[in-house]
Amino acid sequence: xxxxxxxxxxxxxxxxxxxxxxxxxxxxxxxxxxxxxxxxxxxxxxxxxxxxxxxxxxxxxxxxxxxxxxxxxxxxxxxxxxxxxxxxxxxxxxxxxxxxxxxxxxxxxxxxxxxxxxxxxxxxxxxxxxxxxxxxxxxxxxxxxxxxxxxxxxxxxxxxxxxxxxxxxxxxxxxxxxxxxxxxxxxxxxxxxxxxxxxxxxxxxxxxxxxxxxxxxxxxxxxx
Amino acid sequence: xxxxxxxxxxxxxxxxxxxxxxxxxxxxxxxxxxxxxxxxxxxxxxxxxxxxxxxxxxxxxxxxxxxxxxxxxxxxxxxxxxxxxxxxxxxxxxxxxxxxxxxxxxxxxxxxxxxxxxxxxxxxxxxxxxxxxxxxxxxxxxxxxxxxxxxxxxxxxxxxxxxxxxxxxxxxxxxxxxxxxxxxxxxxxxxxxxxxxxxxxxxxxxxxxxxxxxxxxxxxxxxx
Numbered sequence: 261x262x263x264x265x266x267x268x269x270x271x272x273x274x275x276x277x278x279x280x281x282x283x284x285x286x287x288x289x290x291x292x293x294x295x296x297x298x299x300x301x302x303x304x305x306x307x308x309x310x311x312x313x314x315x316x317x318x319x320x321x322x323x324x325x326x327x328x329x330x331x332x333x334x335x336x337x338x339x340x341x342x343x344x345x346x347x348x349x350x351x352x353x354x355x356x357x358x359x360x361x362x363x364x365x366x367x368x369x370x371x372x373x374x375x376x377x378x379x380x381x382x383x384x385x386x387x388x389x390x391x392x393x394x395x396x397x398x399x400x401x402x403x404x405x406x407x408x409x410x411x412x413x414x415x416x417x418x419x420x421x422x423x424x425x426x427x428x429x430x431x432x433x434x435x436x437x438x439x440x441x442x443x444x445x446x447x448x449x450x451x452x453x454x455x456x457x458x459x460x461x462x463x464x465x466x467x468x469x470x471x472x473x474x475x476x477x478x479x480x481x482x483x484x
Numbered sequence: 485x486x487x488x489x490x491x492x493x494x495x496x497x498x499x500x501x502x503x504x505x506x507x508x509x510x511x512x513x514x515x516x517x518x519x520x521x522x523x524x525x526x527x528x529x530x531x532x533x534x535x536x537x538x539x540x541x542x543x544x545x546x547x548x549x550x551x552x553x554x555x556x557x558x559x560x561x562x563x564x565x566x567x568x569x570x571x572x573x574x575x576x577x578x579x580x581x582x583x584x585x586x587x588x589x590x591x592x593x594x595x596x597x598x599x600x601x602x603x604x605x606x607x608x609x610x611x612x613x614x615x616x617x618x619x620x621x622x623x624x625x626x627x628x629x630x631x632x633x634x635x636x637x638x639x640x641x642x643x644x645x646x647x648x649x650x651x652x653x654x655x656x657x658x659x660x661x662x663x664x665x666x667x668x669x670x671x672x673x674x675x676x677x678x679x680x681x682x683x684x685x686x687x688x689x690x691x692x693x694x695x696x697x698x699x700x701x702x703x704x705x706x707x708x
Binding site: 314334337358364398 | 560
């Protein structure tokens with residue numbers, strides 16, 4: 261079986277959703293082929309459109325020809341398909357529920373609030389930062405006495421939270437202000453540091469310089 | 485163990501998210517206590533606020549004192565906790581991924597589009613109906629040659645889709661126009677009929693007359 265397995269990830273190199281899928285596969289030791297979609301210029305390949313006709317977006321995992329989209333759905337699939345290696349979710353149903361809850365919370369509440377803060381103009385900035393802080397506080401509390409959300413190792417919530425170690429510092433640099441202050445968020449800052457130093461995770465985190473240039477160009481419309 | 489189990493659902497009798505949880509428990513044959521929250525008047529009990537401090541909303545499942553919120557997360561927990569009875573999700577990881585995909589699609593795309601259509605004013609109505617139809621079409625296609633999304637029995641996607649058999653007819657009556665026409669959506673209409681006739685599901689579907697009165701009062705602000 262192992263010899264016949266074909267695992268493909270249609271993704272975007274700096275996209276935090278795509279990188280979730282890659283990180284999960286790498287943690288599990290699953291070899292895969294990465295097909296880079298040109299999301300910057302919105303050039304979507306015919307294969308991507310075929311595999312994800314509903315959302316027409318990355319990431320898509322194609323396992324032996326069968327496509328799956330939506331990153332959290334893909335992560336659950338990866339966990340169930342390659343069960344014997346590295347556990348992404350805890351075994352206990354209640355702990356699994358908590359992990360799913362926080363992962364959903366990151367997608368529904370944290371990511372939009374952070375994006376709004378970084379895209380805010382000066383007038384509304386203070387309010388948007390406050391809102392983002394409010395959304396980040398429960399995560400800060402969750403990390404109390406823990407190395408990762410998954411305990412002593414990277415788990416489901418950490419993988420979904422990849423956008424923070426992946427983009428926070430670059431976004432702060434491009435936007436010109438600090439959002440995740442060490443003073444208010446010591447746990448999250450330590451977690452980001454540990455995440456960036458993690459032997460597997462650091463392979464998939466996007467390069468800060470690239471992101472800063474990307475944000476300056478695409479989000480802030482600056483052409484330096 | 486069975487004798488010591490305590491299962492509570494903090495819910496809202498006519499809320500389609502709360503009813504998902506009740507339907508899943510009933511399908512599994514799990515006894516539970518329903519604690520009705522007065523969501524109509526936004527009176528939230530102290531217990532609800534304690535159990536769901538993040539979202540402060542129903543449904544919350546409390547199993548032996550441990551609270552879980554977010555209905556899709558709760559459904560996964562129910563599936564994993566009472567595994568021996570009625571399967572909500574298929575066994576095959578790929579089929580499970582598809583079920584999770586469509587369930588998320590209903591929450592992210594279908595429900596908001598339907599709500600927008602029913603709340604639209606006459607000027608924008610045609611456009612909003614068209615948008616809702618566009619979101620419903622993939623579901624119509626999914627039901628081709630199937631009794632339920634779960635195959636020959638109610639499964640994860642059906643449970644998440646409870647809003648359609650639960651609210652569609654009442655919403656159409658209150659709004660004064662038909663959204664889910666039999667002509668365009670024969671499969672979905674047949675599915676709604678089968679759902680409403682299902683021996684377990686019909687116990688949890690809200691009463692149409694109550695919903696029409698509720699919609700007239702709360703959504704359309706009519707006082708008849």
